[in-house]
Amino acid sequence: DTAVSQTPKYLVTQMGNDKSIKCEQNLGHDTMYWYKQDSKKFLKIMFSYNNKELIINETVPNRFSPKSPDKAHLNLHINSLELGDSAVYFCASSQDGGSPSPLHFGNGTRLTVT
């Protein structure tokens, strides 16, 4: 009955490859997010998406693209992986309309690019 689940937990891949991370939430929330946590533990938002709009942090390279097949899923695709992409990526969800709820996070995907 995990609220926000993301897979895989660990991902090790070589430079230049294309990879995807999946995220699903069963909370009925209307908004989902992808965050990147760097080695200094700073969390920075990459994308937020609800059924109305996708908002992209302008600092995110266009090699990163979110894909949402439905409101319960927001997958992250990364093309041409680079060493600097190594980090922990967190999916999150919230109810942004009505009475906003706290963010609920997945357990993270540790990406290592070699």
Place this chain on the structure above:
Amino acid sequence: KQEVTQIPAALSVPEGENLVLNCSFTDSAIYNLQWFRQDPGKGLTSLLLIQSSQREQTSGRLNASLDKSSGRSTLYIAASQPGDSATYLCAVRLKGGSARQLTFGSGTQLTVLP
């Protein structure tokens, strides 16, 4: 641009002590402030959410206060236990913004020694 700072970066205390974690933010026009806990290899767990109109929130041994005018929040943990060991992050959402505009601090790593 909102900046969130947490001091100290790391804290080690013996079991049973009461402790205070600090969070400061530069833009006082906030909508709410949220405290999270992050365990190693895990996602973030929401602890307390304080709306801008509130001064404090309590949950069990945790008490979070908010002083918008001075741009500060504190998280008070009473009678600390080894299970409280984790990284604690605060995040601020600006007024007029949405959860996608949360700005996180870099966290305080707490170790409670048995």
